[in-house]
Amino acid sequence: MDPLTIVGIAAAFAAIFTTMILEGGSPAAIFLLPPLILVFVGTFGAGIAGSLLSDVKASLAALKTAFLGKPPSPDGTVQTLVKLAESARREGLLALESAVQDVDDPFLREGLQSAIDGADPEELREILFAQIDTRRAADKQAAKLFGDMGGYAPTIGIIGTVLGLVHVLENLSKPDQLGHLIAGAFVATLWGILSANVIWLPISNKLKRVSEVQCHQMELVVEGVLAIQSGTSPRVVQQKLQSFLPPQAAQKEAA
Structure with a gap:
């Protein structure tokens, strides 16, 4: 589990609420x-209005990945690939x-089976x-909904503020209530900006980053499977695959 999305959003809200209290x-x-109803329901409605039903289902399913998903470990x-290469070099590809x-x-597993099948x-x-391109496109679409919601939320918040100010103008004859009404009118703008920059855009960015890591992992797998299929030396396989790893992970793997 990678808790940074939860930690980050919680830290942002904590900073906002602490600032309010200190002031x-x-x-x-x-x-x-x-x-709250206008900003969150309205933002979601605007987001799904520009999406297909299948896109919305995929995006909602991806929420689990954003909050609880753990990126794969490339090292x-x-x-695993080096061990498979050793077995294939020693006993033959069919031994896998x-x-x-x-x-x-x-x-x-699918790549290895195809290689074994000739x-x-x-x-x-x-x-x-x-398959990697298809996965990347699907992940991009899943993240798009939350990115769109991050774009719509501030504007919908402004709509809420305008509605609130209209209500203020209707009550100019009640000066004792104007301060409360004006403050309430700007709450919608606050939630629009807050939800966009603290919730929706971070979720979209997290999904994009996880997709990058997963697709990079899949590319590493492709090179490993093809190297095993061609009978490449396990040491060469290891050196080749290490070139796909981030510097720190590559050093750890070499050690």
């Missing part, structure tokens, strides 16, 4: 039901038939990279 305000003052994958069933990564290396590369 003599009360966090309870911004929890007004009408602005662990390198170790039984080892394939113990591989947890479905993409790696798929042409160039065709196998094209097939696997096509």
